[in-house]
Amino acid sequence: MTPAELELREYAVLGLVAEASDLALRHFRHRDSLGISMKGAQDWLTVADGAVEAFLRERLAVLFPSDAVIGEEGGGEAADAVWIIDPIDGTSNFARGDRIWCISIGLLLNGVPEIGIVSAPALGEVYLGRRGHGATLNGEPVKVSDATDIRRATVEFGWSTRIPPEDYLALVGRGFAAGASVKRSGSGALGLCHVACGRSDAYAELHINSWDVAAGLVIAAEAGAHISDFFDSNAIEAGNPVLCCTPELQGELERITGIVSRHKDR
Structure with missing residues (x-):
């Protein structure tokens, strides 16, 4: 995949995640419509999980039909280029009205993470990373702490x-x-x-x-x-x-x- 093709994916998916964030926030603000259920012990599921993943899958299929998609809810199979989606990470928090949750979508090429976007809509934060191009929070560069002890x-x-x-x-x-x-x-x-x-x-x-x-x-x-x-x-x-x-x-x-x-x- 060329640098231009990667850059196209980066900007396109930033836009998709912004739309998905609005969708997730609408569900978050109307908890009586979440349809909360349990997949297992402390393994929460809401209608927002399925709705956000379905939205991202549909748009990715149109934009990048040659790319595979794996999602927490809908599964999928790995490929040379594969998007890996968690529609709502922190579903337990989401279901309880806690703002610590996010939408996570990463692109792997030949098993190597290349692009990562994490949006925390209830916090107003979007993290972006692309291999070899640094990492940002709401467009500003970030770096790890200097902790040594x-x-x-x-x-x-x-x-x-x-x-x-x-x-x-x-x-x-x-x-x-x-x-x-x-x-x-x-x-x-x-x-x-x-x-x-x-x-x-x-x-x-x-x-x-x-x-x-x-x-x-x-x-x-x-x-x-x-x-x-x-x-x-x-x-x-x-x-x-x-x-x-x-x-x-x-x-x-x-x-x-x-x-x-x-x-x-x-």
Whole structure:
């Protein structure tokens, strides 16, 4: 894919995400029409999830018919060029009226994240990253914090029902024991973006799905974060652990989380 073709996709999908954000906000502001249901324990679903994903799928099919699409709700198959969509990341927050949720859409080329867009409409924030072109928040460049000492760091540990609770609690315990301030917000995509803009110094999760991170990993990497080897195996279908942090905290957080990369930076 040429640089011009990538640039076209970047600007086109920024426009699509803006429209999708308006759609999601309309649902968010009328909670009595959300049609809330559960896919499993603490696995929330609303009509907005399906509506936003359907909108993005339809528009992408028209604009870029040769590109594949994988969505959290509708599935799909990987290809050389594939968009990976989470229509509402942080659905539990969304359903409860909490503003910490987002729309996440990332483009992978031959398994490598190239473009990432994360829109948090209720917060008025849009994050953008493109490999080799930096990362922005509402059009302004962002970069990771200068944190080097875990005892002064704020880290976010995402939680998944696919991981035994005792494993998650042990992870949190190791973080506190090392001296970190540990938090959890309920959106992996925004957790990565918050590392990118310096609101947190690290984000880690023992298992996370590709649609939660396909966009955020590009954004965080372009902001200078260390990113673990998330897409080095069959993560598109099966998910993987993820670690995102300031480069100086990589060694300590690999010890705490057990998420070890073959590279020291990327």
